[in-house]
Amino acid sequence: TIDPEECLVEVKYCGICGSEPHMYHGQLTLLARPPVILGHEWSGQIVQIGKRVEGFAVGDRVTCETAAETCGTCALCRSGSYNVCPERRAFGFAVDGAFTKYVRAKYHRLHHIPNGVTYEAAAMTEPICVAYNAVVEKSRIHPGDTVAIIGPGPVGLFSLQVAKLSGAGTVIVTGTERDGARLELAARLGADITVDVGKQDPVQIVRELGDGLGAHLVIDAAGVPPAIKQSLALVRQNGQVTKIGWSLQPVNLTMDEIVAKVVTYQGAFSHTWTTWETCLELMRLGRIETEPLISEIWPVTRWEEAFQKLEAMEAHKILLYPVD
Numbered sequence: 001t002i003d004p005e006e007c008l009v010e011v012k013y014c015g016i017c018g019s020e021p022h023m024y025h026g027q028l029t030l031l032a033r034p035p036v037i038l039g040h041e042w043s044g045q046i047v048q049i050g051k052r053v054e055g056f057a058v059g060d061r062v063t064c065e066t067a068a069e070t071c072g073t074c075a076l077c078r079s080g081s082y083n084v085c086p087e088r089r090a091f092g093f094a095v096d097g098a099f100t101k102y103v104r105a106k107y108h109r110l111h112h113i114p115n116g117v118t119y120e121a122a123a124m125t126e127p128i129c130v131a132y133n134a135v136v137e138k139s140r141i142h143p144g145d146t147v148a149i150i151g152p153g154p155v156g157l158f159s160l161q162v163a164k165l166s167g168a169g170t171v172i173v174t175g176t177e178r179d180g181a182r183l184e185l186a187a188r189l190g191a192d193i194t195v196d197v198g199k200q201d202p203v204q205i206v207r208e209l210g211d212g213l214g215a216h217l218v219i220d221a222a223g224v225p226p227a228i229k230q231s232l233a234l235v236r237q238n239g240q241v242t243k244i245g246w247s248l249q250p251v252n253l254t255m256d257e258i259v260a261k262v263v264t265y266q267g268a269f270s271h272t273w274t275t276w277e278t279c280l281e282l283m284r285l286g287r288i289e290t291e292p293l294i295s296e297i298w299p300v301t302r303w304e305e306a307f308q309k310l311e312a313m314e315a316h317k318i319l320l321y322p323v324d
Contacts, residue, residue: 002104007056008048009064009105013123013297013319014098015041018153019246021307023093027248031093039097039320040066040090043113043122053107061113063122064105065276068095083270099300101322111276114284120297121283121290123319124154128288129275130244131158131221134268136166137275139217139242143167148206148215148234149191150174151222152182154293154317155244157189159219161288164190168217170209174202174230178313185292185316203233213237223247232257240264293317 002008019029020038028034043063046056056062070077071087082088091097091105113122134155135141147168149156152175163171172193173186183194195202206215214236220227223245231241232255241263258265282288295315298306299322306318 002048002050003106004050004052005106005108006050006104007046007053007062007107007110009044009062009103009110010047011039011042011044011098011101011103011322012119013043013321014039014300015123015127016303016306016310016318016320017041017092017127018310020092021311022248024307029093029246029248031090033089033094036092036094037096037098037100038092039099040092041123041126042091042098042103043119043125044098044103046110047102049107056107056110056112061119061122062110063113063125063276063280064091064103064111065109065273066090066092066126066270067109068105080272083272099303099320101324108273111273111280114280117280117283120294120319122280124290124293124317125276125279125283126271127154128158128162128279128283128290129271130155130268131162132279132282133271133275134219134242134244135159135162138266138268139219140240140264141166141168141217144169145216146170146172146206146209146214147217147219148172148174148202148231149219149221150227150230150234151220151245152179152186152194153221156219156221157182157186157293157316158288159221159244160186160189160191163217163219165282165287172202172206172215182313182316188292189289197230202230206234215239217242219244221245225249225251225253229253232261232263235261235263237261238263240266242266242268244268294319297321299323
C-alpha cells in the first residue's frame with residue numbers, strides 16, 4: 001500500500017552492489033538495519049501513483065535514489081544535503097529494496113529515464129552517481145591533472161570515466177592480482193596506465209609522470225587499509241585523497257603523511273537530486289559507458305550464485321530481474 005506521495009514501481013532490473021554479499025555474511029555497515037530486502041541499484045516502471053504525486057504518471061520509466069527516507073527538517077536536509085541526514089534510511093539497508101518485484105518510493109526520489117537509456121543502463125545510475133559525487137562534487141580536478149584510482153570495481157571504473165570527462169591528463173588505475181580482468185576493462189575504458197600492485201610499484205610509476213611529485217588526486221574506491229596506505233603514498237604535496245570505499249577492517253597505520261604533505265583527505269558518500277539528473281544526462285549523451293560492465297543478467301532466484309561469482313571477482317556487475 002502506497003502513501004499519497006509515493007509511487008509503486010515494478011522493478012525491471014536491480015544491480016548487485018559489493019556491499020550486499022558482505023551484508024549476507026553478516027558484515028554490516030553503519031547503514032544496515034536488518035532484516036530487510038536488499039537492492040538499491042534499480043530501474044522500473046510506475047504502476048500506481050499516490051494522490052499527491054506530481055510530475056509522474058503510470059507507465060513512466062524511472063530510476064530511484066537510495067535515500068528512501070529522510071527527516072526533511074534538519075539543517076542538512078534544508079540545505080540540500082539530505083544524503084547525509086542523520087535520520088536517512090536507505091533502500092536495501094533500512095528500507096525494503098529492489099531484489100523483488102515491486103518497490104514503493106517517494107516521488108521526490110524518482111527520476112525519469114531519458115529516451116535512449118535502457119532499463120539495464122538505468123539500473124547502474126546509482127554507482128555512476130557515487131563516482132560523480134566523489135570525482136566532481138567532492139574533489140578538486142583540473143585539466144591535465146594526474147589522477148590515480150585505487151580499485152577497479154564498478155565505482156572505480158565509473159570514476160575513471162568521470163575523471164577523463166573532467167579533463168584529467170593521465171589516469172592510473174591500480175588493482176591486485178585478482179583484478180586482472182577488471183584492469184583490462186579499465187584500459188578499454190580509457191585508463192592511461194593500469195597497475196597490478198603485486199607486480200609493479202604504483203608509486204614509482206606515478207613519480208615518473210609530469211613533475212615527479214605524485215598524483216594531484218587519488219580516488220580510493222577500495223577503502224581497505226592497504227588502499228589507504230597506498231593513497232597517501234601516491235598523492236602529491238597539496239594534493240587530495242577522496243575516499244569512497246568502505247571497510248570494516250581497523251586501520252593500523254600512521255596518518256602523519258596527511259600533515260607532512262598538507263593533503264586534503266575527503267570522504268564521499270551517496271548523492272543528491274542534482275547528481276542524478278546530471279548523470280542521467282551524461283548517459284543520454286553516451287558519455288558514460290555502462291554495457292561493458294554488465295557481465296550477467298540473471299533472474300533474482302540466482303542471487304546466491306551471483307553473489308559467489310562477484311566475490312570470486314569473476315564478474316564486473318550482475319543485474320537481477322524479478323520473476324513471478
